[in-house]
Amino acid sequence: MYIATFLQDPDFIRSLYIVAFALFIIDLRLMNHPRTARRGNVIGAIGMGIAVVATLLIESVTDYGLIVLGIAIGTAVGIPAARSVKMTAMPQMVALFNGVGGGAVALISFVEYREALAIGANPELEALIPMLLAAIIGSVSFWGSNIAFGKLQEVLPGRPIQLPGQVFINIGLLLVCVVCATVIASGTESEGLFLLILIAAAVLGNMFVLPIGGADMPVVISLLNAFTGLSAAAAGLALDNVALIVAGMLVGASGSILTLLMAEAMNRSLANIFKGGFGGGGTAAADSEGKSVRSTDPADVAIQLAYASRVAVVPGYGLAVAQAQHTVRDLAKELEKRGVEVNYAIHPVAGRMPGHMNVLLAEADVPYEKLREMDDINPELAQTDVSLVIGANDTVNPEAGMPIIEVGSSGSVIILKRSMNTGFAGIDNPLFYEENTALLFGDAKESVQKVLKEVEAL
């Protein structure tokens, strides 16, 4: 019996929480380097295991049947989803996982409030205020993430969907949340009002992401990730749970930084992003009329590449969609055999999330030393003979309104492209009409295969 009492001692449980959040911090610390990152993630998972076990030890935590049911459902959905998702669909997956986290927070706040009412009164303010905050942010995060998922999965149109006076509608919805929350906090006991808050926040979550164009979606997912972290921290304040407070706030802080870094990389202010509209198309295209592009063939591309001394590969989302990363690696190896120096120039938002392209290329066994960041490789592009742009568009587009990989400064530019459509951002690309640019039309993978064959035959 002594052991049971000891295990259920609140101080022992709190000590386990301290171990858990220390492990989370070590996890994030180890994420600083590709070599230690994986270990970091395992350590984070161990921390999470400890936090869950510690909570199960709490005396008032009973109902093991229902707990097992919930965890079983979550595991049955989570594991197959995580195992089967393609690397290209990773941003959507992160959005979905983030959404359910926010949803959990909103539900927890609602149940907590209902429980308090069942006992007979509003909770104390120091629990009630964070509870209301958690409900609002959690609900926004849940619905916003679902919309972000819908847009990236192309269930919803990627272009911005905007109502007239959108900003005022959003402000109105936020006001509804704040006013209802204030009424509850000042003493009114009303489940209906709480529900109204959740609904208004849900509509706000939808309204807030719908007007944002597909190109800005990574920033939005990152922001919603930070939101969910903050809502978890708020829920922790309401529940007096240190593990929730620390872990939630760690995510809130890191997510905010990541959001700013991403916005900065795209040269877009957060205010601009949330005003919406980017990625809508229809803005350019007009001045491209009358200009012509130069198309080329695989044999020509092969010759240019094989006799270059330096080649920069600029991968984009199109490469990912065509699953061409392995073929590109083969081509790079073949070129390296001939003494060509091949580097990969990675735009911070190549793919649809920062680092997305690194993951895809790492999957294809490209050593990470070869993956060069934009600021690092841009000055070298003037000494590069050929830039091979594969399925990228916005990240090399001088008109995209963000810092780009400046392929225009290299000796020649070869662009592998499916068609003359504009990119995800919907803006025409003047680079295509430059004299040192040649386009090779077709599926990225097939094109690279053809070029590879030609190189091997040389």
Added chain:
Amino acid sequence: MDLLTELTILVLAAFVGFEVISKVPNTLHTPLMSATNAIHGIVLLGGLYLIGPAEGFLNELLCVIAIAFGTINVVGGFLVTDRMLEMFKRRD
């Protein structure tokens, strides 16, 4: 625990979060987002905490859904991050 102690912890955690994160290279941004995403799955604890005292079908149902959501967030988050990071292994 009193509110001020909790707020102290909150603020310190924020600074730790800023410090630890601002050093992560671009290369690891997507796995990082995914890792932090898994960590906020800790809201799962809230569901565990509330389901014991919860009474009535609706409260219990909402708790089970919250636990299931939290579990998806945790399990899916860590697994997906691991899948991404697996690819960064060193090659000779």
